[in-house]
Amino acid sequence: MRGGIASGDGESGSLQLFKFSFPTKESAEKTLIIQIECNLNMPYSELKDRTPYEDVVLNKSATNFFNAFPVVKNAPVFKDYQRILSLTEKEFAYKSVYSKTGGVLNIFNPKIRESMDSDLKTLFSRCEEEKEAIRLWKYRPSELWSDLPPKLVWAGGGNIERELFLDFSQYLTRMVRRKEFDTRGDALITPIRNLREWQLQPNKICSGMAPIAAIIKEREEIYERKSAFLKENHIECDFV
Amino acid sequence: MARKRLQRYLAKIGKEFDVVLTEENYKDVILEEVESPPALLDYLRDYMEKNEPTLEWGCLMFLYVKADEEKYVPDIERYYKLLARYPPNWFIEVGMAELQLRYYGNIFKARDGFFKGFELRPDNAHCYYNLGYVYHLLGVFNKSFEYYEKAVINHQTANKPKELKARSLYNLAVIEMNVERDYEEAKRYLKEALAAMPQYPEAKLALKQISRWK
Numbered sequence: 001m002r003g004g005i006a007s008g009d010g011e012s013g014s015l016q017l018f019k020f021s022f023p024t025k026e027s028a029e030k031t032l033i034i035q036i037e038c039n040l041n042m043p044y045s046e047l048k049d050r051t052p053y054e055d056v057v058l059n060k061s062a063t064n065f066f067n068a069f070p071v072v073k074n075a076p077v078f079k080d081y082q083r084i085l086s087l088t089e090k091e092f093a094y095k096s097v098y099s100k101t102g103g104v105l106n107i108f109n110p111k112i113r114e115s116m117d118s119d120l121k122t123l124f125s126r127c128e129e130e131k132e133a134i135r136l137w138k139y140r141p142s143e144l145w146s147d148l149p150p151k152l153v154w155a156g157g158g159n160i161e162r163e164l165f166l167d168f169s170q171y172l173t174r175m176v177r178r179k180e181f182d183t184r185g186d187a188l189i190t191p192i193r194n195l196r197e198w199q200l201q202p203n204k205i206c207s208g209m210a211p212i213a214a215i216i217k218e219r220e221e222i223y224e225r226k227s228a229f230l231k232e233n234h235i236e237c238d239f240v
Numbered sequence: 241m242a243r244k245r246l247q248r249y250l251a252k253i254g255k256e257f258d259v260v261l262t263e264e265n266y267k268d269v270i271l272e273e274v275e276s277p278p279a280l281l282d283y284l285r286d287y288m289e290k291n292e293p294t295l296e297w298g299c300l301m302f303l304y305v306k307a308d309e310e311k312y313v314p315d316i317e318r319y320y321k322l323l324a325r326y327p328p329n330w331f332i333e334v335g336m337a338e339l340q341l342r343y344y345g346n347i348f349k350a351r352d353g354f355f356k357g358f359e360l361r362p363d364n365a366h367c368y369y370n371l372g373y374v375y376h377l378l379g380v381f382n383k384s385f386e387y388y389e390k391a392v393i394n395h396q397t398a399n400k401p402k403e404l405k406a407r408s409l410y411n412l413a414v415i416e417m418n419v420e421r422d423y424e425e426a427k428r429y430l431k432e433a434l435a436a437m438p439q440y441p442e443a444k445l446a447l448k449q450i451s452r453w454k
Contacts, residue, residue: 147381
């Protein structure tokens with residue numbers, strides 16, 4: 001498996017190549033989950049060019065994946081992999097989006113709950129059928145996830161987003177190094193401002209595109225691939 | 241019980257701030273303490289007329305304003321909670337939204353607080369400006385743009401109208417530059433910002449940089 005297995009120790013963590021800092025325990029923990037989410041959408045020759053996500057859905061078990069990548073079993077993130085790879089029916093229901101991180105663009109967001117989703121609430125009250133509300137909702141950019149629509153949050157990121165995430169981690173570490181913050185608000189708002197600045201600047205990782213554009217493009221592709229895969233396997237999903 | 245509580249607040253205000261609050265003067269004292277633009281003073285006058293608050297409300301409001309001035313968070317929260325017994329007022333709701341944003345970094349709660357501010361005082365530039373900022377942090381740039389534009393339109397209702405107008409225009413220019421990549425529009429906003437507030441180093445620098453890029 002190509003890189004990307006991270007370990008965390010509270011408010012800071014160490015990736016394979018460098019040390020980085022994140023402002024809160026929640027965001028430091030999320031760094032690991034974001035990378036796992038990205039890894040699960042990347043095809044591997046060890047899995048016959050399937051993604052771990054596809055392999056687990058097809059086999060209804062993560063055993064094949066863990067056998068293909070025994071290194072994961074000994075990694076500190078093993079339990080996180082186990083949890084994320086328990087792809088039961090819940091994964092295919094609209095509510096599963098609230099268990100996703102939303103990727104690097106949403107690293108500093110608090111845990112998003114359905115009760116915070118006023119768009120969905122409005123659509124449920126307007127539409128006669130729940131399915132119709134969900135169909136409309138999944139395409140609508142949401143302020144809960146930095147303007148990503150729910151379908152792209154559900155789809156997750158991939159290789160480019162993982163690379164961009166590492167780039168942002170380094171960028172942020174440079175920006176906040178030796179900075180002292182007076183309040184939790186200050187410690188959170190400063191990195192968020194750095195994130196919003198970074199996401200709009202052309203980046204060589206994505207051939208000069210702005211990270212936001214590259215992330216959306218990649219997530220669209222992942223969404224298409226996931227949709228096709230689920231349709232092919234006759235798996236019902238609110239997002240497809 | 242209520243009487244004892246009132247006596248306690250009055251004693252605290254007398255001892256700590258050397259102010260004697262009475263049924264007759266508390267409304268004027270509050271207006272004096274708030275020291276805000278005429279629009280907000282009118283709002284508070286109106287609030288007091290409509291809701292006929294008590295002397296206890298006057299004490300709590302006085303203590304809230306003092307805690308807010310001193311930026312002492314435990315007291316701000318304490319008096320905010322105690323004031324929740326009375327009809328909501330814009331001053332404390334927006335104060336709490338700012339606390340959520342700048343002290344706790346809780347962007348979603350801050351957003352909700354500023355929206356509540358609109359319910360109490362529609363078309364207020366201070367809320368528009370803060371929502372522009374909140375939506376920038378949320379990464380929803382079209383909404384951020386929309387609220388900064390409204391802040392410019394309604395800038396006269398702000399505490400420092402010219403400064404708020406200039407800062408909103410500057411932020412519009414930043415969105416034009418970074419999101420839309422429309423440097424001509426950005427330039428136009430920056431020039432307007434400098435016309436509203438000539439001593440604005442960030443706007444001067446940005447304008448200089450854009451001119452260099454062209």
